[in-house]
Amino acid sequence: MSDLFVALTPPNLLACFIGTVLGTVVGVLPGLGPAAAMALVLPLTIKLGPTAGLIMLAGIYYGAMYGGSTTSILVNVPGEAASVVTTIDGYRLARRGRAGAALAVAAIASFVAGTFSVVALQLAAPLVARAALAFGPAEYFAFALLGVVLLANLTGGSRAKSLAMVVLGIMLSTVGMDPLGGTVRFTFDLAGAQAGLSFVAVTAGLFGVAEVLATMADPASTTPVARVRFRELYPNREELRRSVPPMLRGTVLGFLVGLIPGPAATIASFVSYGVEKKISRHRDELGTGAIEGVAGPEAANNAAAGGGMIPLLSLGLPFTPSTAVLLSGMLLMNVTPGPFLLRDHPQVFWGVIGSFYVGNVMLLVLNLPLVGVFARVATVPPRFLMPGVLVLCVVAAYADNNNLFDVWVVVGAGIIGWAMRALGFNPAPLVLGLVLGPVLERAFLQALTIARGEVSGLWASGPAAVMLAAAAVAFVAPAVLALARRSAADPV
Amino acid sequence: MRHRLAFAVALVLAAAAPASAFPDKPLELTVLFGAGSAADLLARKLAELAGRDLGQPVTVVNRTGAGGALGYTYVKGQPADGHALVWNSNSISTAYHAGNMKLDHTAFAGVAALTSEPVSLAVKADAPWKDARELLAHARANPGHVRLGNSGRGSFTHLVAVALENRAGVKLTHVPFGRELAVTTVLGDKIEASVQLPAEIMAQVTGRQVRVLAVSGDTRLVSLPDAPTLREAGVDLTMTLWRGVAVPKGTPETAIARLERAFTQAANGPEFRDFAARMGAVVDVRGAKDFDAFMxxxxxxxxxxxxxxxxxxx
Known part of the structure; x- marks a missing residue:
């Protein structure tokens, strides 16, 4: 335990600083993901030795979650997949002149969640890791289905329209390689489409490019935000007070979701937003620029990043591309994660844990002053800002997989996103479908194969059965309630 | 003194001149799998070492998708001058036969095969089967009962499992997973066994959560000394996933020879051997001449x- 202070030695502090700064940059820049950045610096970190090297790699990993909200809030372009939901309220806050408040709350939420998850990681890792193993394909399928049903109507409005968007998202997710491998589908013989529709390109298009097009069509719609005085730059007491409950809820939810395989940080941010939409005292304001819509999801994605460290450190199982790079780094440094990590390498284990505390403080100190700099972006007149946003979106789409086809996807998604807005469809449920589609398909087929073709395998385990039942109830309940209300109002 | 130095410098420059004809600009090595994967890390290490020898940086670019088809198609579309390389593997055959691309191995010229990785057959540490013979005997007595997680339908691990069925005369239930999740599902007691590349299971072996019953190479792995080969376990099967460097067909012989020298030297060096061993890979060099026939x-x-x-x- 005293090894915790290993993180405070100058070389380790420096490694932590470099890692978190790089992480922030990676988070801010859309298209450049943490896994790619970590793979790039891996050779350097190996030379630093296991403790400093892993501290630096981990810094990029959780640092990216801090920066992800920046472009979401300022220009409606998600910096990371996990910051897609942050655009919904974050960007509206920015247009109202509260960019600074939203950015600061995002940083504080990330700090609270990051710190909480490392405490939980330190105290409960082996215990929680065992529980994570109980989650097999059948449970994962039930969980994803429940997510689709509960979160479809994420942004309110027409239920039918939202469901249609989720289904469209799921359909779009089937383009390209079958998630279980083998065959390529729905590519219409376009070689570039074989990698599927890039998540980065689709979201940058639906949110960012669509915003640019809307501004072009109606320049009066996006008025420049007046420059705010320093005192108004940071969140006021009311905004801070309102941020606390969603932050705490998002932290717990995010941590738990982070334990399971798949795009956990992204799912966690959606779950947090869905929960706020249902139970927040200000739920009616969500979607119009409520600080809860930033505080909850940004806490959730950071907590999920912390949660994802548990299966890695306790069992040696990486559930995301970023933790997979961390695992490779550990193996190359002759540090094997798993049950014996603490016994064999206490310095490394406690050094990395300690660096999480230090790194989160560094990130907060780093990000809060940046708020002032970034918030000015919102005051740039649209005729200068929007061309920049367009460039950012196109570069992000290409950088994601160095595939020119993705540039056409970002442009196409932008036009479709603009049309969707005009027709009153919200793109957020579509993105949810895009995230959960492959999860549903993969888990469904695996669960059936594991049950040797018996459909009952889907609900054979307790947790899976409960989640499936909950999904069925949640799907039918609104219709039944509406029917009951109608017959009560109009007795025969 | 000064004259002698100038003469020496001139000599060195003269000696370097013919070599500098190729490569005359940075090279690009396309990796078909994601940043941080075993394939990617091996490629990055080799690119660093070979770049030093070539005198030009070798940039690694990840172009993932369709089991490698996207990257192969991209590299084939580049000028055949030796500057566009692909980190090639058995995926060239799996992607072609799955119908994901129009190119097959004949569209490329091999520079050198450099590494190979066996597939590991593993069960949970407390599983009732002590060795591969027992597991296969159980599978033979209960056709379809043993569920074997692989890393994707049509992936190399899946093909090894199918070959294992053929040679051992058993019937298995194949469950396709992505990277790592097959091991997770074994640990969660949802399936009986997994076939994975060693790098994907090394942490669980060291953590004594799983036992490797056999590896599919012709010798044991240094990093898994207790795991016998399938042949030792009584199954006549050797299958390994090879990786190497290839260029579009039509690349000048001189460029291929220069690349072959740089990459084989890099792979044979102690630095890379050590690196590869930790990733569960073996340095297994085959020159340009043999590589095409081998493919x-x-x-x-x-x-x-x-x-x-x-x-x-x-």
Whole structure:
């Protein structure tokens, strides 16, 4: 335990600083993901030795979650997949002149969640890791289905329209390689489409490019935000007070979701937003620029990043591309994660844990002053800002997989996103479908194969059965309630 | 003194001149799998070492998708001057036969095969089967009962499992997973065994959560000394995933020879050998001459296995 202070030695502090700064940059820049950045610096970190090297790699990993909200809030372009939901309220806050408040709350939420998850990681890792193993394909399928049903109507409005968007998202997710491998589908013989529709390109298009097009069509719609005085730059007491409950809820939810395989940080941010939409005292304001819509999801994605460290450190199982790079780094440094990590390498284990505390403080100190700099972006007149946003979106789409086809996807998604807005469809449920589609398909087929073709395998385990039942109830309940209300109002 | 130095410098420059004809600009090595994967890390290490020898940086660019088809198609579209390389593997055959691309191995010229990785057959540490013989005997007595997680339908691990069925005369239930999740599901007691590349299971072996019953190479792995080969376990099967460097067909022989020298030297050096061993890979060098014939032979084997599981489209 005293090894915790290993993180405070100058070389380790420096490694932590470099890692978190790089992480922030990676988070801010859309298209450049943490896994790619970590793979790039891996050779350097190996030379630093296991403790400093892993501290630096981990810094990029959780640092990216801090920066992800920046472009979401300022220009409606998600910096990371996990910051897609942050655009919904974050960007509206920015247009109202509260960019600074939203950015600061995002940083504080990330700090609270990051710190909480490392405490939980330190105290409960082996215990929680065992529980994570109980989650097999059948449970994962039930969980994803429940997510689709509960979160479809994420942004309110027409239920039918939202469901249609989720289904469209799921359909779009089937383009390209079958998630279980083998065959390529729905590519219409376009070689570039074989990698599927890039998540980065689709979201940058639906949110960012669509915003640019809307501004072009109606320049009066996006008025420049007046420059705010320093005192108004940071969140006021009311905004801070309102941020606390969603932050705490998002932290717990995010941590738990982070334990399971798949795009956990992204799912966690959606779950947090869905929960706020249902139970927040200000739920009616969500979607119009409520600080809860930033505080909850940004806490959730950071907590999920912390949660994802548990299966890695306790069992040696990486559930995301970023933790997979961390695992490779550990193996190359002759540090094997798993049950014996603490016994064999206490310095490394406690050094990395300690660096999480230090790194989160560094990130907060780093990000809060940046708020002032970034918030000015919102005051740039649209005729200068929007061309920049367009460039950012196109570069992000290409950088994601160095595939020119993705540039056409970002442009196409932008036009479709603009049309969707005009027709009153919200793109957020579509993105949810895009995230959960492959999860549903993969888990469904695996669960059936594991049950040797018996459909009952889907609900054979307790947790899976409960989640499936909950999904069925949640799907039918609104219709039944509406029917009951109608017959009560109009007795025969 | 000064004269002598100037003369020496001139000599060195003169000696370097013919070599500098190729490469005359930075090279690009396309990796078909994601940043941080075992394939990617091996490629990055080799690119760093070979770049030093070539005197030009070798940039690694990840172009993932369609089991490698996207990257192969991209590299084939580049000028055949030796500057566009692909980090090649058996995926050239699996992607072609699955119908994901129009190119097959004949569209490329091999520079050198450099590494190979066996597939590991593993069960949970407390599983009742002590060795591969027992597991296979159980599978023989209960056809379809043993569920074997692989890293994707039509992936190399899946093909090894199918070949194992053929040679051992057993019937298994194949469950396709992505990277790592097959091991997770074994640990969660949802399936009986997994076939994975060693790098994907090394942490669980060291953590004594799983036992490797056999590896599919012709010798044991240094990093898994207790795991016998399939042949030792009584199954006449050797299959390894090879990786190497290839260029579009039509690349000048001199450029190929220069690349071959740089990459084989890099792979044979102690620094890379050590690096590869930790990733569960073995340095297994085959020069440009043998590589093309080797790819052709491997392609026929893979075609037959894919035919058997109904994935062969062309």
């Amino acid at each position: 052709a032979r491997d392609d026929r084997e893979i075609a037959a296995l894919m035919e058997q599981i109904g994935l062969r489209k062309q």
